[in-house]
Amino acid sequence: MRDFPSCFGENGVQVADSSSSNTSRTAQNLVTCVYQCRLRGRSCLITVTWSKNLMGQGLNVGIDDSTNQCLCKVDIKPWSFSKRKGSKSLEVDSSRIDIYWDLSSAKFGSGPEPLEGFYLAVVVDQEMVLLLGDLRKEAYKKTRATPVPSNAIFIAKREHIFGKKIYGTKAQFCDNGQIHDVAIECDMVGLNDPCLSIRIDSKMVMQVKRLRWKFRGNNTILVDGFPVEVFWDVHSWLFGSALGNAVFMFQTCLSAEKLWASQTLSDPNILPWSCSQKLRDSQLQSLSFSLILYAWKNE
Known part of the structure:
Protein backbone atom coordinates (compact mmCIF):
# COMPACT_ATOMS: atom_id res chain seq x y z
CA MET A 1 0.00 0.00 0.00
CA ARG A 2 1.99 2.92 -1.31
CA ASP A 3 -0.37 5.37 -2.90
CA PHE A 4 -0.94 8.04 -0.26
CA PRO A 5 1.29 10.87 -1.50
CA SER A 6 2.83 13.85 0.21
CA CYS A 7 0.77 16.88 -0.79
CA PHE A 8 2.29 19.90 0.89
CA GLY A 9 5.83 19.95 -0.38
CA GLU A 10 7.25 22.94 -2.22
CA ASN A 11 5.63 21.96 -5.49
CA GLY A 12 2.29 20.78 -4.13
CA VAL A 13 0.79 17.79 -5.87
CA GLN A 14 -0.21 17.04 -9.44
CA VAL A 15 -1.82 13.71 -10.10
CA ALA A 16 -2.12 13.99 -13.88
CA ASP A 17 -0.70 16.40 -16.40
CA SER A 18 -2.78 18.32 -18.92
CA SER A 19 -2.13 15.79 -21.67
CA SER A 20 -3.56 12.88 -19.68
CA LEU A 30 -11.33 5.60 -6.35
CA VAL A 31 -11.68 5.23 -2.57
CA THR A 32 -8.88 3.84 -0.41
CA CYS A 33 -9.42 2.96 3.27
CA VAL A 34 -6.70 2.00 5.77
CA TYR A 35 -7.30 -0.06 8.91
CA GLN A 36 -4.86 -0.72 11.74
CA CYS A 37 -5.19 -4.35 12.89
CA ARG A 38 -3.41 -7.06 14.89
CA LEU A 39 -2.12 -10.06 12.98
CA ARG A 40 -0.87 -12.84 15.25
CA GLY A 41 -0.10 -10.28 17.94
CA ARG A 42 1.70 -7.91 15.56
CA SER A 43 0.49 -4.56 14.30
CA CYS A 44 -0.33 -4.35 10.60
CA LEU A 45 -2.13 -2.11 8.14
CA ILE A 46 -4.86 -3.46 5.87
CA THR A 47 -5.60 -1.30 2.84
CA VAL A 48 -8.92 -1.71 1.00
CA THR A 49 -9.27 0.09 -2.33
CA TRP A 50 -12.61 0.32 -4.11
CA SER A 51 -12.49 1.38 -7.76
CA LYS A 52 -14.87 1.93 -10.64
CA ASN A 53 -14.24 2.41 -14.35
CA LEU A 54 -15.86 1.62 -17.68
CA MET A 55 -15.20 -2.10 -17.14
CA GLY A 56 -17.08 -2.22 -13.84
CA GLN A 57 -16.33 -2.34 -10.12
CA GLY A 58 -12.97 -3.43 -8.71
CA LEU A 59 -11.50 -4.29 -5.32
CA ASN A 60 -7.96 -4.46 -3.96
CA VAL A 61 -6.85 -5.68 -0.52
CA GLY A 62 -3.28 -5.30 0.71
CA ILE A 63 -1.64 -6.12 4.04
CA ASP A 64 1.58 -4.45 5.25
CA ASP A 65 3.44 -5.41 8.42
CA SER A 66 5.04 -3.00 10.93
CA THR A 67 8.27 -2.87 8.89
CA ASN A 68 6.40 -1.61 5.81
CA GLN A 69 6.80 -5.00 4.13
CA CYS A 70 3.90 -6.07 1.94
CA LEU A 71 2.72 -9.43 3.25
CA CYS A 72 0.11 -10.05 0.60
CA LYS A 73 -2.01 -8.32 -1.99
CA VAL A 74 -5.22 -9.49 -3.63
CA ASP A 75 -6.46 -7.69 -6.73
CA ILE A 76 -10.03 -8.40 -7.79
CA LYS A 77 -10.25 -6.79 -11.21
CA PRO A 78 -13.43 -5.18 -12.54
CA TRP A 79 -15.80 -8.04 -12.08
CA SER A 80 -18.31 -9.87 -14.07
CA PHE A 81 -21.16 -11.56 -12.19
CA SER A 82 -18.91 -14.46 -11.21
CA LYS A 83 -16.48 -12.21 -9.33
CA ARG A 84 -19.04 -10.44 -7.18
CA LYS A 85 -18.80 -13.30 -4.68
CA GLY A 86 -15.80 -15.44 -3.81
CA SER A 87 -12.68 -16.00 -1.73
CA LYS A 88 -8.91 -16.25 -2.00
CA SER A 89 -6.44 -18.02 0.29
CA LEU A 90 -2.75 -17.29 0.81
CA GLU A 91 0.07 -18.65 2.96
CA VAL A 92 2.14 -15.91 4.66
CA ASP A 93 4.80 -16.62 7.32
CA SER A 94 3.28 -19.99 8.22
CA SER A 95 -0.16 -18.36 8.56
CA ARG A 96 -3.21 -18.89 6.41
CA ILE A 97 -4.88 -15.67 5.24
CA ASP A 98 -8.35 -15.98 3.74
CA ILE A 99 -10.17 -13.09 2.08
CA TYR A 100 -13.90 -13.50 1.50
CA TRP A 101 -16.26 -11.12 -0.25
CA ASP A 102 -19.91 -11.07 -1.26
CA LEU A 103 -21.13 -8.05 -3.23
CA SER A 104 -23.82 -9.87 -5.20
CA SER A 105 -26.54 -7.82 -3.45
CA ALA A 106 -24.47 -4.71 -2.72
CA LYS A 107 -25.99 -1.28 -3.19
CA PHE A 108 -23.78 1.56 -4.42
CA GLY A 109 -24.15 5.32 -4.45
CA SER A 110 -22.40 7.59 -6.90
CA GLY A 111 -18.97 6.32 -5.83
CA PRO A 112 -17.24 2.93 -5.98
CA GLU A 113 -17.59 2.10 -2.28
CA PRO A 114 -20.60 -0.12 -1.44
CA LEU A 115 -23.15 1.31 0.98
CA GLU A 116 -24.99 -1.81 2.16
CA GLY A 117 -25.85 -5.40 1.29
CA PHE A 118 -22.28 -6.75 1.33
CA TYR A 119 -19.40 -8.08 3.38
CA LEU A 120 -15.63 -8.18 3.01
CA ALA A 121 -13.76 -10.33 5.53
CA VAL A 122 -10.07 -10.90 6.22
CA VAL A 123 -9.47 -14.06 8.28
CA VAL A 124 -6.09 -15.14 9.64
CA ASP A 125 -5.80 -18.69 11.01
CA GLN A 126 -9.59 -18.86 11.46
CA GLU A 127 -9.66 -15.55 13.39
CA MET A 128 -11.63 -12.59 12.01
CA VAL A 129 -9.16 -9.73 11.65
CA LEU A 130 -11.25 -7.29 9.60
CA LEU A 131 -14.95 -7.39 8.73
CA LEU A 132 -16.59 -4.70 6.59
CA GLY A 133 -20.23 -4.42 5.56
CA ASP A 134 -23.62 -5.05 7.12
CA LEU A 135 -23.96 -8.79 6.32
CA ARG A 136 -22.07 -9.87 9.44
CA LYS A 137 -24.04 -13.06 10.12
CA GLU A 138 -23.56 -14.22 6.55
CA ALA A 139 -19.83 -13.46 6.79
CA TYR A 140 -19.31 -15.52 9.94
CA LYS A 141 -21.37 -18.38 8.50
CA LYS A 142 -19.28 -18.42 5.33
CA THR A 143 -15.87 -17.98 6.94
CA ARG A 144 -16.51 -20.11 10.05
CA ALA A 145 -14.17 -17.70 11.83
CA THR A 146 -13.98 -17.34 15.60
CA PRO A 147 -16.55 -14.64 16.55
CA VAL A 148 -14.21 -12.51 18.66
CA PRO A 149 -14.44 -8.70 18.88
CA SER A 150 -12.46 -7.11 16.06
CA ASN A 151 -9.55 -4.88 17.05
CA ALA A 152 -9.48 -3.14 13.67
CA ILE A 153 -9.31 0.67 13.77
CA PHE A 154 -10.26 2.81 10.77
CA ILE A 155 -7.39 5.31 10.58
CA ALA A 156 -7.24 6.80 7.08
CA LYS A 157 -9.26 7.37 3.94
CA ARG A 158 -8.35 8.77 0.55
CA GLU A 159 -11.04 9.75 -1.91
Whole structure:
Protein backbone atom coordinates (compact mmCIF):
# COMPACT_ATOMS: atom_id res chain seq x y z
CA MET A 1 0.00 0.00 0.00
CA ARG A 2 1.99 2.92 -1.31
CA ASP A 3 -0.37 5.37 -2.90
CA PHE A 4 -0.94 8.04 -0.26
CA PRO A 5 1.29 10.87 -1.50
CA SER A 6 2.83 13.85 0.21
CA CYS A 7 0.77 16.88 -0.79
CA PHE A 8 2.29 19.90 0.89
CA GLY A 9 5.83 19.95 -0.38
CA GLU A 10 7.25 22.94 -2.22
CA ASN A 11 5.63 21.96 -5.49
CA GLY A 12 2.29 20.78 -4.13
CA VAL A 13 0.79 17.79 -5.87
CA GLN A 14 -0.21 17.04 -9.44
CA VAL A 15 -1.82 13.71 -10.10
CA ALA A 16 -2.12 13.99 -13.88
CA ASP A 17 -0.70 16.40 -16.40
CA SER A 18 -2.78 18.32 -18.92
CA SER A 19 -2.13 15.79 -21.67
CA SER A 20 -3.56 12.88 -19.68
CA SER A 21 -7.27 13.54 -19.39
CA ASN A 22 -8.12 9.83 -19.45
CA THR A 23 -5.89 9.20 -16.44
CA SER A 24 -7.52 11.91 -14.36
CA ARG A 25 -11.04 10.83 -15.26
CA THR A 26 -10.30 7.23 -14.32
CA ALA A 27 -8.72 8.26 -11.01
CA GLN A 28 -11.86 10.07 -9.87
CA ASN A 29 -13.66 6.83 -9.05
CA LEU A 30 -11.33 5.60 -6.35
CA VAL A 31 -11.68 5.23 -2.57
CA THR A 32 -8.88 3.84 -0.41
CA CYS A 33 -9.42 2.96 3.27
CA VAL A 34 -6.70 2.00 5.77
CA TYR A 35 -7.30 -0.06 8.91
CA GLN A 36 -4.86 -0.72 11.74
CA CYS A 37 -5.19 -4.35 12.89
CA ARG A 38 -3.41 -7.06 14.89
CA LEU A 39 -2.12 -10.06 12.98
CA ARG A 40 -0.87 -12.84 15.25
CA GLY A 41 -0.10 -10.28 17.94
CA ARG A 42 1.70 -7.91 15.56
CA SER A 43 0.49 -4.56 14.30
CA CYS A 44 -0.33 -4.35 10.60
CA LEU A 45 -2.13 -2.11 8.14
CA ILE A 46 -4.86 -3.46 5.87
CA THR A 47 -5.60 -1.30 2.84
CA VAL A 48 -8.92 -1.71 1.00
CA THR A 49 -9.27 0.09 -2.33
CA TRP A 50 -12.61 0.32 -4.11
CA SER A 51 -12.49 1.38 -7.76
CA LYS A 52 -14.87 1.93 -10.64
CA ASN A 53 -14.24 2.41 -14.35
CA LEU A 54 -15.86 1.62 -17.68
CA MET A 55 -15.20 -2.10 -17.14
CA GLY A 56 -17.08 -2.22 -13.84
CA GLN A 57 -16.33 -2.34 -10.12
CA GLY A 58 -12.97 -3.43 -8.71
CA LEU A 59 -11.50 -4.29 -5.32
CA ASN A 60 -7.96 -4.46 -3.96
CA VAL A 61 -6.85 -5.68 -0.52
CA GLY A 62 -3.28 -5.30 0.71
CA ILE A 63 -1.64 -6.12 4.04
CA ASP A 64 1.58 -4.45 5.25
CA ASP A 65 3.44 -5.41 8.42
CA SER A 66 5.04 -3.00 10.93
CA THR A 67 8.27 -2.87 8.89
CA ASN A 68 6.40 -1.61 5.81
CA GLN A 69 6.80 -5.00 4.13
CA CYS A 70 3.90 -6.07 1.94
CA LEU A 71 2.72 -9.43 3.25
CA CYS A 72 0.11 -10.05 0.60
CA LYS A 73 -2.01 -8.32 -1.99
CA VAL A 74 -5.22 -9.49 -3.63
CA ASP A 75 -6.46 -7.69 -6.73
CA ILE A 76 -10.03 -8.40 -7.79
CA LYS A 77 -10.25 -6.79 -11.21
CA PRO A 78 -13.43 -5.18 -12.54
CA TRP A 79 -15.80 -8.04 -12.08
CA SER A 80 -18.31 -9.87 -14.07
CA PHE A 81 -21.16 -11.56 -12.19
CA SER A 82 -18.91 -14.46 -11.21
CA LYS A 83 -16.48 -12.21 -9.33
CA ARG A 84 -19.04 -10.44 -7.18
CA LYS A 85 -18.80 -13.30 -4.68
CA GLY A 86 -15.80 -15.44 -3.81
CA SER A 87 -12.68 -16.00 -1.73
CA LYS A 88 -8.91 -16.25 -2.00
CA SER A 89 -6.44 -18.02 0.29
CA LEU A 90 -2.75 -17.29 0.81
CA GLU A 91 0.07 -18.65 2.96
CA VAL A 92 2.14 -15.91 4.66
CA ASP A 93 4.80 -16.62 7.32
CA SER A 94 3.28 -19.99 8.22
CA SER A 95 -0.16 -18.36 8.56
CA ARG A 96 -3.21 -18.89 6.41
CA ILE A 97 -4.88 -15.67 5.24
CA ASP A 98 -8.35 -15.98 3.74
CA ILE A 99 -10.17 -13.09 2.08
CA TYR A 100 -13.90 -13.50 1.50
CA TRP A 101 -16.26 -11.12 -0.25
CA ASP A 102 -19.91 -11.07 -1.26
CA LEU A 103 -21.13 -8.05 -3.23
CA SER A 104 -23.82 -9.87 -5.20
CA SER A 105 -26.54 -7.82 -3.45
CA ALA A 106 -24.47 -4.71 -2.72
CA LYS A 107 -25.99 -1.28 -3.19
CA PHE A 108 -23.78 1.56 -4.42
CA GLY A 109 -24.15 5.32 -4.45
CA SER A 110 -22.40 7.59 -6.90
CA GLY A 111 -18.97 6.32 -5.83
CA PRO A 112 -17.24 2.93 -5.98
CA GLU A 113 -17.59 2.10 -2.28
CA PRO A 114 -20.60 -0.12 -1.44
CA LEU A 115 -23.15 1.31 0.98
CA GLU A 116 -24.99 -1.81 2.16
CA GLY A 117 -25.85 -5.40 1.29
CA PHE A 118 -22.28 -6.75 1.33
CA TYR A 119 -19.40 -8.08 3.38
CA LEU A 120 -15.63 -8.18 3.01
CA ALA A 121 -13.76 -10.33 5.53
CA VAL A 122 -10.07 -10.90 6.22
CA VAL A 123 -9.47 -14.06 8.28
CA VAL A 124 -6.09 -15.14 9.64
CA ASP A 125 -5.80 -18.69 11.01
CA GLN A 126 -9.59 -18.86 11.46
CA GLU A 127 -9.66 -15.55 13.39
CA MET A 128 -11.63 -12.59 12.01
CA VAL A 129 -9.16 -9.73 11.65
CA LEU A 130 -11.25 -7.29 9.60
CA LEU A 131 -14.95 -7.39 8.73
CA LEU A 132 -16.59 -4.70 6.59
CA GLY A 133 -20.23 -4.42 5.56
CA ASP A 134 -23.62 -5.05 7.12
CA LEU A 135 -23.96 -8.79 6.32
CA ARG A 136 -22.07 -9.87 9.44
CA LYS A 137 -24.04 -13.06 10.12
CA GLU A 138 -23.56 -14.22 6.55
CA ALA A 139 -19.83 -13.46 6.79
CA TYR A 140 -19.31 -15.52 9.94
CA LYS A 141 -21.37 -18.38 8.50
CA LYS A 142 -19.28 -18.42 5.33
CA THR A 143 -15.87 -17.98 6.94
CA ARG A 144 -16.51 -20.11 10.05
CA ALA A 145 -14.17 -17.70 11.83
CA THR A 146 -13.98 -17.34 15.60
CA PRO A 147 -16.55 -14.64 16.55
CA VAL A 148 -14.21 -12.51 18.66
CA PRO A 149 -14.44 -8.70 18.88
CA SER A 150 -12.46 -7.11 16.06
CA ASN A 151 -9.55 -4.88 17.05
CA ALA A 152 -9.48 -3.14 13.67
CA ILE A 153 -9.31 0.67 13.77
CA PHE A 154 -10.26 2.81 10.77
CA ILE A 155 -7.39 5.31 10.58
CA ALA A 156 -7.24 6.80 7.08
CA LYS A 157 -9.26 7.37 3.94
CA ARG A 158 -8.35 8.77 0.55
CA GLU A 159 -11.04 9.75 -1.91
CA HIS A 160 -11.30 11.42 -5.31
CA ILE A 161 -14.24 13.82 -5.51
CA PHE A 162 -15.33 16.11 -8.30
CA GLY A 163 -17.70 19.00 -8.98
CA LYS A 164 -17.96 22.49 -10.43
CA LYS A 165 -18.23 24.55 -7.26
CA ILE A 166 -19.11 22.27 -4.33
CA TYR A 167 -17.23 19.06 -3.48
CA GLY A 168 -18.84 16.75 -0.95
CA THR A 169 -18.18 13.50 0.88
CA LYS A 170 -18.94 11.76 4.19
CA ALA A 171 -16.45 11.13 7.00
CA GLN A 172 -16.30 9.59 10.46
CA PHE A 173 -13.63 11.44 12.44
CA CYS A 174 -13.41 9.07 15.42
CA ASP A 175 -13.96 5.38 16.03
CA ASN A 176 -17.71 4.63 16.24
CA GLY A 177 -18.39 8.36 15.93
CA GLN A 178 -21.07 10.17 13.97
CA ILE A 179 -20.86 10.17 10.18
CA HIS A 180 -20.66 13.76 8.98
CA ASP A 181 -21.31 15.45 5.66
CA VAL A 182 -18.23 17.35 4.52
CA ALA A 183 -18.65 20.05 1.87
CA ILE A 184 -15.88 22.13 0.30
CA GLU A 185 -17.04 25.17 -1.64
CA CYS A 186 -14.85 27.23 -3.92
CA ASP A 187 -15.92 29.24 -6.95
CA MET A 188 -13.05 30.33 -9.22
CA VAL A 189 -15.05 31.51 -12.24
CA GLY A 190 -14.80 35.25 -12.89
CA LEU A 191 -13.55 36.09 -9.40
CA ASN A 192 -10.43 38.13 -8.78
CA ASP A 193 -10.37 37.12 -5.11
CA PRO A 194 -11.92 33.62 -4.69
CA CYS A 195 -12.87 32.32 -1.25
CA LEU A 196 -12.64 28.77 0.12
CA SER A 197 -15.34 27.55 2.53
CA ILE A 198 -15.64 24.26 4.41
CA ARG A 199 -18.88 23.09 6.00
CA ILE A 200 -19.55 20.15 8.32
CA ASP A 201 -23.21 19.08 8.32
CA SER A 202 -24.11 22.35 6.55
CA LYS A 203 -22.46 24.42 9.29
CA MET A 204 -19.66 26.77 8.27
CA VAL A 205 -16.51 25.76 10.15
CA MET A 206 -13.78 27.43 8.10
CA GLN A 207 -13.39 30.16 5.50
CA VAL A 208 -10.23 31.23 3.69
CA LYS A 209 -10.28 34.64 2.02
CA ARG A 210 -7.56 36.10 -0.23
CA LEU A 211 -7.08 32.60 -1.56
CA ARG A 212 -4.57 33.64 -4.23
CA TRP A 213 -2.20 34.51 -1.41
CA LYS A 214 -3.23 31.64 0.84
CA PHE A 215 -3.44 28.81 -1.69
CA ARG A 216 -1.67 26.50 0.79
CA GLY A 217 -2.15 26.42 4.53
CA ASN A 218 -3.71 24.80 7.55
CA ASN A 219 -6.25 25.59 10.24
CA THR A 220 -7.85 23.83 13.21
CA ILE A 221 -11.57 23.16 13.54
CA LEU A 222 -13.63 21.26 16.14
CA VAL A 223 -15.64 18.17 15.18
CA ASP A 224 -17.42 16.08 17.84
CA GLY A 225 -15.44 18.03 20.42
CA PHE A 226 -12.10 16.94 18.96
CA PRO A 227 -9.60 19.26 17.25
CA VAL A 228 -9.24 18.46 13.55
CA GLU A 229 -6.37 19.96 11.58
CA VAL A 230 -7.34 20.96 8.04
CA PHE A 231 -4.65 21.28 5.36
CA TRP A 232 -5.37 22.60 1.88
CA ASP A 233 -3.47 23.06 -1.38
CA VAL A 234 -5.41 24.71 -4.22
CA HIS A 235 -2.38 25.89 -6.21
CA SER A 236 -3.34 23.81 -9.27
CA TRP A 237 -6.86 25.21 -9.21
CA LEU A 238 -5.58 28.77 -9.29
CA PHE A 239 -2.41 28.58 -11.35
CA GLY A 240 -2.36 25.14 -12.99
CA SER A 241 -4.06 23.56 -15.97
CA ALA A 242 -7.80 23.06 -16.40
CA LEU A 243 -7.36 19.42 -15.28
CA GLY A 244 -5.47 20.34 -12.10
CA ASN A 245 -6.75 19.11 -8.75
CA ALA A 246 -6.80 20.54 -5.24
CA VAL A 247 -5.81 18.48 -2.20
CA PHE A 248 -7.40 18.61 1.24
CA MET A 249 -6.54 16.71 4.40
CA PHE A 250 -8.51 16.41 7.64
CA GLN A 251 -6.33 14.97 10.41
CA THR A 252 -7.29 14.34 14.04
CA CYS A 253 -3.74 13.38 15.04
CA LEU A 254 -1.77 16.17 16.74
CA SER A 255 1.36 15.20 14.80
CA ALA A 256 -0.39 15.50 11.44
CA GLU A 257 2.36 17.57 9.87
CA LYS A 258 4.64 14.52 9.99
CA LEU A 259 2.48 13.02 7.28
CA TRP A 260 3.43 15.74 4.81
CA ALA A 261 7.16 15.27 4.26
CA SER A 262 8.36 17.31 1.29
CA GLN A 263 9.22 15.42 -1.88
CA THR A 264 9.35 16.08 -5.61
CA LEU A 265 7.36 13.79 -7.88
CA SER A 266 9.46 12.65 -10.84
CA ASP A 267 6.39 11.21 -12.55
CA PRO A 268 3.11 13.10 -11.94
CA ASN A 269 1.11 9.93 -12.54
CA ILE A 270 2.85 8.03 -9.71
CA LEU A 271 2.08 8.63 -6.03
CA PRO A 272 5.16 7.18 -4.27
CA TRP A 273 4.41 7.76 -0.59
CA SER A 274 4.76 4.98 1.94
CA CYS A 275 1.65 5.44 4.08
CA SER A 276 2.64 2.56 6.37
CA GLN A 277 5.89 4.26 7.36
CA LYS A 278 4.30 7.69 7.84
CA LEU A 279 1.41 6.39 9.90
CA ARG A 280 3.73 4.38 12.11
CA ASP A 281 6.15 7.26 12.66
CA SER A 282 3.34 9.57 13.72
CA GLN A 283 2.30 7.07 16.44
CA LEU A 284 -1.38 7.15 15.63
CA GLN A 285 -3.75 6.45 18.51
CA SER A 286 -7.26 5.02 18.51
CA LEU A 287 -8.89 8.41 17.89
CA SER A 288 -6.54 9.42 15.09
CA PHE A 289 -7.98 9.62 11.61
CA SER A 290 -6.85 11.05 8.27
CA LEU A 291 -9.15 11.98 5.40
CA ILE A 292 -7.37 12.96 2.17
CA LEU A 293 -9.48 14.39 -0.64
CA TYR A 294 -8.44 15.07 -4.23
CA ALA A 295 -10.91 17.55 -5.69
CA TRP A 296 -11.26 17.60 -9.48
CA LYS A 297 -13.18 20.19 -11.47
CA ASN A 298 -15.98 18.88 -13.68
CA GLU A 299 -16.07 20.29 -17.18
